[in-house]
Amino acid sequence: MALLEMTGISKRFPGVTALDNVHLSVDKGAVVGLVGENGAGKSTLMKILAGIHRPDSGTIRIEGVPTVFRSPGEAVKSGVAIIHQELEVIDTLDIAANVFLGREPVWGGPLALIDRKAIYIQAERALARLGMDRAPDTLVAELSTAERQLVEIAKALSLDARILVMDEPTSSLTLKETERL
8 A cells, every 4th residue: 555645636726727637656665756847736746745735636645544634734744744945944043943843842831831952852863863963952054955954854754754745855955965865
């Protein structure tokens, strides 16, 4: 059984058909590259999978279960993480804060104080899985573009993503950075 199946996916915008009866099947552990010209619908398909757009028709199944994503949050809860071409990191925050932004573990009951120790421990584990030799308290402003992408991947790992979608991950990288990524 495929991890992800998208069948009969169609999406229209005013004056243009972005997707017309698209089928995509991805097995667990597979790496799949979607290749096509600008305007071919790659980003639209990705945004449907990420819950940003809703398809006009078609079905999405994750491990055989029909799934409808009404929001990006629902996609994340189903194990789908997306890394956009324009990276969503904040330069003035450190790596750990970026990885857990908006979902920080808290302590202190009603005070809801951010548990910085837990954030650093968990971020360090995610960075180690990626072979990234940076401390979690390193400011993102100090990182290369490739390292910023690794921070985005660490964020996906911290979400327990089963499906990781990257939109043109090498478009702004050097050859060396591409090899590392």
